[in-house]
Amino acid sequence: MNHLPSITALRCLDASARLGSFTLAGKEMHLTQSAVSHHILTLERDLGIALFIRRRGGLELTPPGRMYWEETLHALLLLQRAGHRVKGASRQHSTVTISVPPSFANLWLMPKIGLFVRDNCDITLNLINRQDSGVTRYGEEDASIELSEGNAAGFVSVRLLSLVYHLYGSSELLARLGVPRPSAARGELKDGTLIELLRSAPLIRTSMNDAWPEWLRLSKLDEFVPPARLTDGPVYAQASLALLAVINGTGVALLPRHAVENHLHGRTVVKLSRLGWPATKAYYLQWSDNIPVTPALRRFAEWAETVAESEAEPSA
């Protein structure tokens, strides 16, 4: 029984294997890439085998590495379950129901929710998809996630995601208009070409949060853009639809970062200006404050807040 690996090292292994990157694993565990690297290297040294093959653009598990990962993960889950059992003797199985706008669910919540489910196997999580435009009716849900200004009277609010709108366009569109694609380094077009673009390309709007007037004023470009352009052109009900329009080269749009994140690396979508408009609205998890908070909701809220905070750091 001597010389068993440390729990932290095994959690690093799990995170690295799942995320394919020490850097990301470190972020998930609130550690630095260096710490994860150390842990994996000591594991590899102790075991006498290589767990990962380091490749450009991602790690790959070696066959024995994968085997070791699977078996140790099993053990970790066992430990976790053992802990839950003794603690949960009192804490009975419970349910929490959250109503979520589909766009937020797709782009923010779903990629992260797996860990919550895994770490809280005594909670049944019930997500209700709700149209962004829908009216909030507190019915079956314990809480809802909404795009609002927060601090609504009679509600408790936890901010999950602040929105900063940037200007995005597709590579294809730029090529069609003969505009040189901005370098990843500079991250924006020259002022002249930017103005020209705003006069020629359709300005895609979203119905629930039209960022154009504010953004133009902030970037001191409003005088160059005829007001009529802000009322013409397509309008989409959801950010995800606007994104599709951008990808298809329909025009340029102002979108929050999380909506385009997945498409930035592939360079199908490009940021056209460094200037962002921080919206007053943000996504909040909120619930009525005259109904007692269930333990399950409290745990979900605490988890969501933690995740939100840890995600906000890198941008700071």
Added chain:
Amino acid sequence: MNHLPSITALRCLDASARLGSFTLAGKEMHLTQSAVSHHILTLERDLGIALFIRRRGGLELTPPGRMYWEETLHALLLLQRAGHRVKGASRQHSTVTISVPPSFANLWLMPKIGLFVRDNCDITLNLINRQDSGVTRYGEEDASIELSEGNAAGFVSVRLLSLVYHLYGSSELLARLGVPRPSAARGELKDGTLIELLRSAPLIRTSMNDAWPEWLRLSKLDEFVPPARLTDGPVYAQASLALLAVINGTGVALLPRHAVENHLHGRTVVKLSRLGWPATKAYYLQWSDNIPVTPALRRFAEWAETVAESEAEPSA
């Protein structure tokens, strides 16, 4: 997956549960009682339950404590197995055969061997019982444990247990002879009663290592005991038989500590004098040095040496 217990804490739990004592658990793990106590207390604090009921003369697992112990132990064994699998891909299953005197096996080796088997599940350990008086013939065994002076030419020797002979008798015998039992604190009889005892009670001898002459000389009592007494009386081939004779009140005997250890706490057997005779012979693990050492033997020898060292400390 947050806040999993540390591996060390779980090993402390296992050892404490098995041995029923933080002190003994500490010894097994080469830690102090304090460290074990700290670990168990943190576990209990984190889990929010009591794992043990502290009683005089031993710990007792609470029902949830037992459940948690069993489940986490399962996880630990899984981790261990995972480690062995990846390492053991190269290291094939192997066998080591050791010939052992029964007395040593019963009193020293068997109580400790369980941990070796558990921690080296890729080794098949083959123990051969050999009469103490038997001649060592290197046949099927890889190594043998013998009572010798060590450093035999042509052999590699690892000292496992030094012998110090003390005088023991049974409470019953003392009562029969009207001698007051020595207090556990003093641990010896007064000189006068001791001499009287040595003149009246049979002096039990062992055939393979008669300690009487040396012990009497060392304790300066030889002049009080008629030489004839050293040749009369029963002789036993093994320490364990001599011990039985002592327990039955047949007489008093000089025995090494490990032979009587199990009976000291129950006070059926009592140490009668502080003076001990350190025998020149000791139990050695030894093997011929002109045959290459198999990896399995090397691991057994290292384990045995470690255990022997850790056991020797308390007496230092």
Added chain:
DNA sequence: ATTCATGCATTAATTATATTCATGCCTGCA
């Protein structure tokens, strides 16, 4: 070709954690 950005490795420095030391407290026992 050169420069930059990204991701992992490495070493020393720092911080956190584990462990011990020196106690105290309790209980059974002579």
Added chain:
DNA sequence: TGCAGGCATGAATATAATTAATGCATGAAT
């Protein structure tokens, strides 16, 4: 009583984990 054995406690210390500051390699962009 006084002693011995066993656990708890809190401060001191040793050990291990983590970071910070780099370096090195590899693609991508200019």
